[in-house]
Amino acid sequence: MATVEERVKAITANVLKLNIDEIKMENNFTADLGAESVQSIELVAMFEEEFGIEMDEDAALSVQTVGEAVDFIAKVCKEQGVDVD
């Protein structure tokens, strides 16, 4: 099974139309990867669908970087009993 990091990067690349190799953990979704308002919520929706979880809207949208997203999603998966990594 792909890691949380790999899955997050794959979705990010798909939504933001980027090459997956260009995405780093320290990248800011907005400032570095160019995510716009609608793309930000698309990312959250895709993460929820990919991992089968439900995230708090405000908490999810306040995540700034790819690395923070990985940590946040891993935490939510654990809380909601979803098996990852």
Added chain:
Amino acid sequence: MGKVKKKHRLVDAKRPNLLNDIFPYSMPPRISLEGSAIEHIDGEPVEFDFGAVKDRPIYISDTTFRDGQQARPPYTIEQMVHIYDLLSKLSGPNGVIRQTEFFLYTKNDRETLERCQALGHTYPECTGWIRAVKGDFRLVKEAGLKETGMLTSCSDYHIFHKLKFRSRKECIDSYCEVVDAAFEAGVRPRCHLEDLTRADIEGFVLPFIDRLMEMSRQVPEEQSVKIRLCDTMGFGISYPGAELPRSIPKLIYKLNRECGVPSDRLEWHGHNDFHKVHTNAATAWLYGCDFINTTLFGFGERTGNPPLEGAIFEYIALKGDLCGIDTMAITELANYMGSIGLPIPDNYPFVGRAFNTTRAGIHAGGLRQDEQIYNIFDTGKLLGRPPRVAITDKSGADGVAHWLNEFFGLKGEDRISKIRVHKLARWVIDQYDVDGRLTAISDQELEAKAKELYPDYWEKYKSGK
């Protein structure tokens, strides 16, 4: 750099102070007036107690069927009767809209008045409007009216160039003959000082008023002359320190305190040629005119008159109370007037299609969190018009989420989150970024998309089952 007169210390807060005493939201924001205003008149400081307006009786009068009608194709009888009925509903039992005025010259005029009177409403009281011609009082008596307006133009533009009097004395004598005829007919004359803000106040207006006051001492109080101050061309100025004849404070002072015309016999009538019409009317209230004369949605000669619905909200703000006014009738009137072809601009306050529609996504975000952030007061409760968002490329996910939740009527926990609207938000943004659209997206288009993307919500909230 400027001189520092006073230093100010930050008052820190961990909880917001929303100034609810001023902005209760359930009501329009309050206008609290403290202390007095000083106006220098003829070299002397004169005090005006603005705070008294909260408890002082003030009123709105209406000229929708007269000045308002002069600016548009004629209303039918049925239309006027219906509008009059709604004005009464709006006015409430306390008669905040105290009077309205009717033409009396044609058969239709008289039938309209009869049918309005037949509705049996106490308010607004029906009054007439006639030329300053003695014979016309017959019409007023036959109509069973107790009061009528009559033109007594007071600027030299009118006296000499329009009415062709040979002198000011001839003019005053002519007007006073007509006032006498009113008294003989048992009718209260309301003298309309047309073009007042361009008149010789000391040389013509005040001597005329003095004479009217003297004549009024010979008749019962209920017949004594009322005065309508007509800012016919919109020249009136509300600013302290402005000069006559344009100064509204000074005009009212002269008539009220120098000539002794009681406040309840003074009425302000304005026009909007310089965008000042509403503030000028409210100023008249503050300086001692008990009545302001208005039309629905400001429709009137040329640029229009003080808007009645603006006066209504100003009244509520000054009084701090609804006073029996049914503000929902404003929306009923707007819908009715729209249905009979009166063009109300989209951005017109309180009644325009978009008066409380926000377009910017960042504002929609605020609206979504708390509608008080970007809505002037509870327009849903007071006007049946909750705040809306118009969807454009600037709306963002917040705007789309707000629109969708308002469309389905969802509140609280039932509201669809911003995340769940991503497909609709994507469709919206693609209209502009991909398809090159330049226009706002209509409600009809959004409704069709909402039905397609949210079939469960549609089934539950829109299918009518």
